[in-house]
Amino acid sequence: MAQYNQGTLAISSGASTATGSGTNFLGNVEYGDYLLVFNQFGQSVHVATVTAATSNTQLTFSPAYQGSDLAGVSYAITTDFTALKNLALLNDTDLGAAALFNRNMLAMEQALIDQDAVLAQEAVKHAAPSSVEFAVRRQANRERYGASRFVHLGKHRDDSTHVPIKEGLYSVLDDPNVLGMGRSVTATGDSETDYAVLHVSGILFNLSANGFGDPAAFKLKFSDAPDGTVTYDSATGAVVQHADAATAFAAETTTNKVVTKRYDVPLFEVFKREVTIASDEVYPNGLIQSQATTMNGIATANGTRPASYYAAFEGDTGSVGKCLNYYSLSEAQQAVVLADPWNNFELGSDGKLYQWCLRQFTVDGVGNGELRFLSSTASNAQNSLLRQATGSITKPIAPQGDFDDRLDHSSIGLYNTNNRTDLTVVDEFDNGVFATRNIVRDGRDYSKAGVDGECYALVLGQVSRLNQGVYHPSFNSLGCGRVRNLSGDVDNGRLWYDSAGFNMTNAAQCFTEVTENNGKGNISGNLSGRPDGKFYDAIYANGQGGVIDMRLGGKSLSRFGDDKAALLAGDFLGQEYLVKTEIFAGSLTATGSSKNIYITGSGMGLLPTVGDMFHVYRSDGSVQTSTVSSTGVDGWISTDTITNTELVTHVILTYTTDLPVSGEFTMIDVMGDPANIKNTSDLTNGWIGAWIRDLTAGSLPRSLTRKALYSNAISQYTNDNGANWTNSSYSIDPIKNETPNASQLDVYTTVITYTAHAKVTTPVNRLPVLGGYDSIKDVTAINWKGYGNNILFESILGMINKNSDPSGEIYPTVKMIQSALIDRNLTVTEADWGKLDTNVDHGIQKHEPLNLIQPNNGNSALKVMMYPVVENGQLFIEIIYKQMVHNGTSWGDNNQMLIADGDNLGTDLNAISISYGTHRIGPIGWPEGAA
Numbered sequence: 001m002a003q004y005n006q007g008t009l010a011i012s013s014g015a016s017t018a019t020g021s022g023t024n025f026l027g028n029v030e031y032g033d034y035l036l037v038f039n040q041f042g043q044s045v046h047v048a049t050v051t052a053a054t055s056n057t058q059l060t061f062s063p064a065y066q067g068s069d070l071a072g073v074s075y076a077i078t079t080d081f082t083a084l085k086n087l088a089l090l091n092d093t094d095l096g097a098a099a100l101f102n103r104n105m106l107a108m109e110q111a112l113i114d115q116d117a118v119l120a121q122e123a124v125k126h127a128a129p130s131s132v133e134f135a136v137r138r139q140a141n142r143e144r145y146g147a148s149r150f151v152h153l154g155k156h157r158d159d160s161t162h163v164p165i166k167e168g169l170y171s172v173l174d175d176p177n178v179l180g181m182g183r184s185v186t187a188t189g190d191s192e193t194d195y196a197v198l199h200v201s202g203i204l205f206n207l208s209a210n211g212f213g214d215p216a217a218f219k220l221k222f223s224d225a226p227d228g229t230v231t232y233d234s235a236t237g238a239v240v241q242h243a244d245a246a247t248a249f250a251a252e253t254t255t256n257k258v259v260t261k262r263y264d265v266p267l268f269e270v271f272k273r274e275v276t277i278a279s280d281e282v283y284p285n286g287l288i289q290s291q292a293t294t295m296n297g298i299a300t301a302n303g304t305r306p307a308s309y310y311a312a313f314e315g316d317t318g319s320v321g322k323c324l325n326y327y328s329l330s331e332a333q334q335a336v337v338l339a340d341p342w343n344n345f346e347l348g349s350d351g352k353l354y355q356w357c358l359r360q361f362t363v364d365g366v367g368n369g370e371l372r373f374l375s376s377t378a379s380n381a382q383n384s385l386l387r388q389a390t391g392s393i394t395k396p397i398a399p400q401g402d403f404d405d406r407l408d409h410s411s412i413g414l415y416n417t418n419n420r421t422d423l424t425v426v427d428e429f430d431n432g433v434f435a436t437r438n439i440v441r442d443g444r445d446y447s448k449a450g451v452d453g454e455c456y457a458l459v460l461g462q463v464s465r466l467n468q469g470v471y472h473p474s475f476n477s478l479g480c481g482r483v484r485n486l487s488g489d490v491d492n493g494r495l496w497y498d499s500a501g502f503n504m505t506n507a508a509q510c511f512t513e514v515t516e517n518n519g520k521g522n523i524s525g526n527l528s529g530r531p532d533g534k535f536y537d538a539i540y541a542n543g544q545g546g547v548i549d550m551r552l553g554g555k556s557l558s559r560f561g562d563d564k565a566a567l568l569a570g571d572f573l574g575q576e577y578l579v580k581t582e583i584f585a586g587s588l589t590a591t592g593s594s595k596n597i598y599i600t601g602s603g604m605g606l607l608p609t610v611g612d613m614f615h616v617y618r619s620d621g622s623v624q625t626s627t628v629s630s631t632g633v634d635g636w637i638s639t640d641t642i643t644n645t646e647l648v649t650h651v652i653l654t655y656t657t658d659l660p661v662s663g664e665f666t667m668i669d670v671m672g673d674p675a676n677i678k679n680t681s682d683l684t685n686g687w688i689g690a691w692i693r694d695l696t697a698g699s700l701p702r703s704l705t706r707k708a709l710y711s712n713a714i715s716q717y718t719n720d721n722g723a724n725w726t727n728s729s730y731s732i733d734p735i736k737n738e739t740p741n742a743s744q745l746d747v748y749t750t751v752i753t754y755t756a757h758a759k760v761t762t763p764v765n766r767l768p769v770l771g772g773y774d775s776i777k778d779v780t781a782i783n784w785k786g787y788g789n790n791i792l793f794e795s796i797l798g799m800i801n802k803n804s805d806p807s808g809e810i811y812p813t814v815k816m817i818q819s820a821l822i823d824r825n826l827t828v829t830e831a832d833w834g835k836l837d838t839n840v841d842h843g844i845q846k847h848e849p850l851n852l853i854q855p856n857n858g859n860s861a862l863k864v865m866m867y868p869v870v871e872n873g874q875l876f877i878e879i880i881y882k883q884m885v886h887n888g889t890s891w892g893d894n895n896q897m898l899i900a901d902g903d904n905l906g907t908d909l910n911a912i913s914i915s916y917g918t919h920r921i922g923p924i925g926w927p928e929g930a931a
Contacts, residue, residue, distance in 0.1 A: 168196050222264055231251055275354065761792070768835050
């Protein structure tokens with residue numbers, strides 16, 4: 001049946017409903033049929049599409065009829081159409097054939113217009129590289145750069161409020177909770193580009209995002225510093241936000257603790273997304289948080305996806321990026337945008353358009369202390385999951401990719417390195433980055449975080465966060481505020497030792513009694529309670545509140561000499577864990593000479609790890625020092641035999657915390673009788689720092705436990721167990737590293753605050769020498785007190801170089817004249833091939849004589865042989881070292897290097913005990929061209 005025309009119709013002007021007489025619409029007419037209406041003269045006056053037949057005598061249509069009212073007029077409803085284009089099929093007897101023909105012609109014309117538009121759009125899309133071209137480009141990048149890493153670190157800024165961390169990364173001390181990366185205005189540095197360039201799995205990103213109003217800068221954002229209102233239970237993983245600090249501290253248990261020492265993890269997330277009509281936002285350089293006001297010369301506007309899509313940290317609403325709406329652009333504009341390789345567009349073989357995008361996100365650490373499992377080079381499958389752990393519970397860092405928000409999960413890792421088979425993408429994987437696992441968690445399918453499962457994370461480092469409480473050397477060493485006045489919060493607060501301030505006796509009061517005025521310790525108030533003057537909402541270059549930089553670039557062996565020079569100059573930041581000292585009063589369970597260091601009921605054995613230092617203080621005033629060999633609950637076994645244990649009254653334990661720092665950090669030494677220190681309420685629970693063991697009677701200078709980088713220091717002292725403190729400035733002897741004359745140590749307890757440097761080396765087992773004999777070139781001696789000299793000297797030997805005689809060379813260097821590496825003929829263990837040989841029968845490691853002057857202070861020097869090694873694909877500096885000791889006549893050195901793993905003791909030609917062994921620095925980068 002071509003047409004249905006039984007009966008007549010009545011239609012009112014402006015109506016979209018027709019009433020039939022003698023009609024039977026149901027079963028004969030349906031949605032989409034064509035309605036032709038004729039007037040009383042038989043002329044076609046309206047053509048419409050049926051939208052519904054609501055009864056046998058009523059139907060609706062669109063568009064509405066706009067002519068004069070009609071009644072009892074004829075009509076025709078066409079019900080036959082072509083299958084593909086929905087054109088009316090005409091019969092010779094059809095009414096209104098001309099009108100139907102015209103309608104068909106208009107429909108065909110529109111189809112041709114639409115087709116032309118599609119073809120034009122497809123032609124524009126080809127300005128973007130095809131998936132084949134893009135894959136070739138990716139593979140070339142992966143082979144060229146060897147790993148996901150920085151290609152160029154970018155420039156940085158260096159002035160009073162912008163402090164460089166390393167090349168391209170800098171703190172911004174007048175802008176809360178941010179770091180800067182890249183710079184073109186007031187810029188400095190050696191990078192080939194002002195902006196940072198990042199390579200992730202074959203994709204290159206130009207990190208020019210108009211941060212700080214600088215086109216080359218990228219702003220890394222962080223959440224607010226801890227305020228004492230959140231608890232974390234290390235046994236269950238529960239994180240609870242409390243109403244206030246008092247409630248949070250009241251909820252503490254053995255495992256549930258208030259978070260005051262948080263570490264945050266900034267990372268870049270890279271993912272592939274489809275550009276569709278429904279989601280057509282495209283971003284400058286693929287940076288979804290870009291603040292660039294133009295993209296290829298076209299004005300941008302704020303994105304319209306939820307704020308959580310652009311969030312740089314949980315709860316962030318201020319990072320909405322600027323973008324273009326692709327399908328609102330002209331064809332010429334589209335072509336320009338697609339053709340720019342920095343925008344990272346890809347045209348799929350299916351004709352779909354994709355853009356590779358990058359998001360910066362900072363993960364707030366759970367619990368107190370450093371975060372683990374952040375290295376993408378971990379060889380153990382369990383440790384290679386990108387997750388954070390500060391106790392027995394781990395919390396995964398969840399991918400977000402192109403999802404509108406980021407979910408919070410527990411236990412199971414969702415990112416991983418390439419040593420697992422459950423990744424969404426395995427064949428496209430390379431070193432240096434985490435990839436999303438092919439897993440569904442809490443209803444979210446993470447294989448869809450990016451198109452084809454492509455979603456990656458590159459960790460930039462960790463940041464030690466200061467907190468919003470009052471600074472106190474024992475109760476809250478990471479606090480920044482000042483305590484309120486004893487009379488109420490009537491001024492800008494008082495420092496922890498000021499008797500006019502509220503007398504704090506626990507950590508909770510550091511948060512409940514902090515001033516709310518300018519002295520609360522933030523940038524805007526400009527008054528800090530810390531001896532180093534830091535604010536809680538600033539991210540610093542190093543030390544407490546500072547960055548542990550994990551960014552890596554490429555390294556060429558041809559420039560290895562530059563890295564050696566930088567190490568000797570003190571340019572490496574290093575990393576070490578802060579130590580805490582606690583004093584335990586009581587008698588030991590042992591008598592006479594013993595290695596058993598136990599005080600019943602003390603629980604002190606739960607604190608140290610093997611190798612931590614302790615002192616015993618005896619009733620006769622003598623002190624003996626050793627290290628922990630193995631631990632129990634109430635004590636430990638000593639490495640050395642302790643004599644006269646029955647006289648011991650106090651054990652002073654200095655143990656390693658889980659609080660890493662990098663570069664320069666604030667160090668505290670406490671000087672005084674252990675009994676007085678223990679009875680001082682401000683120190684009875686210990687302090688982050690060490691104890692000066694020199695209790696010699698008389699007015700004498702005392703050696704600090706670490707090298708003070710600068711002569712200025714601050715001290716507070718008390719002679720009434722902390723009822724009153726006196727504040728004073730200290731001038732440290734820059735050569736001998738000693739305090740001014742100090743006396744009456746049996747009466748006074750003194751807190752000394754100064755600046756030290758993190759250790760830059762760690763003792764290790766040797767690795768094969770990269771480059772073989774060509775890399776074993778020379779030996780350098782360190783025999784001077786300079787900044788870089790002492791950093792390396794202290795890191796390796798744990799000693800201070802005190803020689804200030806400038807007549808000798810600062811870094812005297814001599815050539816190697818003989819060396820021996822293990823080859824395959826000497827061992828069947830392939831992993832040992834290429835290592836420096838310890839067996840002198842195979843050859844010695846001999847160098848030209850070092851003509852060093854006799855030091856005018858102290859008697860030790862250090863000689864080092866440095867060469868490159870590779871571990872887990874990354875480049876390190878390995879150091880063979882040997883201590884030299886002058887006996888007043890000669891150095892007693894045989895012009896040889898002793899080869900051994902780790903730290904060792906031996907004797908020189910003068911029969912004096914010396915240290916020797918192997919240390920390592922790094923990683924310093926990825927070997928260029930090596931995957």
